[in-house]
Amino acid sequence: MAEAQARQRGGYADEVSAAAENGVRFEVDGEIATITLDRPEKRNAQTFATWSALARIGESLPEQVRVVVVKGEGPSFSAGIDLRMFTPEGVPGQGSFSSAATSDDATFEQRIRQAQAGFLWLRRPEIVSIAAVQGHAIGAGFQLALACDLRIVADDVSFCMKEPALGLVPDLTGTKPLVELVGLAKAIDICLTARTVHADEAMRIGLAEQVVVGGDLDQAVRDKVAQLLAVNRDAAVATKRLLQGAQGRTLEEQSVAEGLEQAARIKALFG
Ligand code: ACO
Numbered sequence: 001m002a003e004a005q006a007r008q009r010g011g012y013a014d015e016v017s018a019a020a021e022n023g024v025r026f027e028v029d030g031e032i033a034t035i036t037l038d039r040p041e042k043r044n045a046q047t048f049a050t051w052s053a054l055a056r057i058g059e060s061l062p063e064q065v066r067v068v069v070v071k072g073e074g075p076s077f078s079a080g081i082d083l084r085m086f087t088p089e090g091v092p093g094q095g096s097f098s099s100a101a102t103s104d105d106a107t108f109e110q111r112i113r114q115a116q117a118g119f120l121w122l123r124r125p126e127i128v129s130i131a132a133v134q135g136h137a138i139g140a141g142f143q144l145a146l147a148c149d150l151r152i153v154a155d156d157v158s159f160c161m162k163e164p165a166l167g168l169v170p171d172l173t174g175t176k177p178l179v180e181l182v183g184l185a186k187a188i189d190i191c192l193t194a195r196t197v198h199a200d201e202a203m204r205i206g207l208a209e210q211v212v213v214g215g216d217l218d219q220a221v222r223d224k225v226a227q228l229l230a231v232n233r234d235a236a237v238a239t240k241r242l243l244q245g246a247q248g249r250t251l252e253e254q255s256v257a258e259g260l261e262q263a264a265r266i267k268a269l270f271g
Helices: 002-021 048-060 097-101 105-123 140-147 175-182 184-193 199-205 214-229 233-246 251-270
Strands: 024-029 032-037 067-072 128-133 136-138 150-154 158-160 196-198 210-212
Touching: 002 024, 002 048, 024 048, 032 048, 048 105, 067 140, 067 214, 105 140, 128 140, 128 214, 136 140, 140 158, 140 175, 150 199, 150 214, 175 184, 196 199, 199 210, 210 214, 233 251
Parallel strands: 032 067, 067 128, 128 150, 136 158, 150 210
Antiparallel strands: 024 032, 158 196
């Protein structure tokens, strides 16, 4: 136990500096972790290094963390993938789409899985992830917001799934949460037109849990974090597990799952 904690502490310190080198800030304050995309001068454009940094943060997340806030520095949450990927030169040290196109299928698939790993951990039952989104959330930026459990947005938010307009598909884990949140027809509308979804519509169609005036975003997130932390930790984890499994189960199966989780809770509380 002590060894695991020491390993985690070392991992955390290492990840803070590794993340910073890749334009990602990572801070832990007790039960709250904050990840900040920190290249505001490039509107927090994302690269493979960003996704590796996110994945490594997920791997080294201290055990005590219950809430993870994902935000972007500056006027935009994130303008999506770094457009240098579309140029022959690419992103220094990280290649380009032209170089990726020459990879064999297995290598290519592995690269995409590595990128997706930066997003997938944000759905773990042990944490609740909140995207605090202001300004543009385009492409990979939109998908990063979708990777989180909750989205609290500023009134200037503009979501855009631009990939199809650029000849690509959204492949950073965003399609499933988008369909689950807004339904298939609306997801087709949003993705296949690459149109912009502003705050009012985001709230109306279930993309955002809350819209606030821009300057109030940080406070709104702090308030939500406080509400989440006020609930029993183990009950929160078990409930999230139940909710996440609900869509894949029949009512009968879900009822059984509820009973099993409740038995464990009652034994833990009163046994
Ligand atoms: N990649 C690399 N650099 C970017 C990106 C990006 N995705 N987005 C913005 N930047 C850079 C700009 O080149 C500019 O750099 P410079 O100051 O060195 O010229 C700087 O960030 C500021 O950008 P502006 O366009 O001046 O900022 P503005 O606030 O007016 O506009 C906006 C922001 C709307 C986000 C605009 O920058 C934009 O359209 N960016 C591209 C969005 C895009 O197509 N992303 C890819 C989506 S697909 C995917 O993610 C897989």
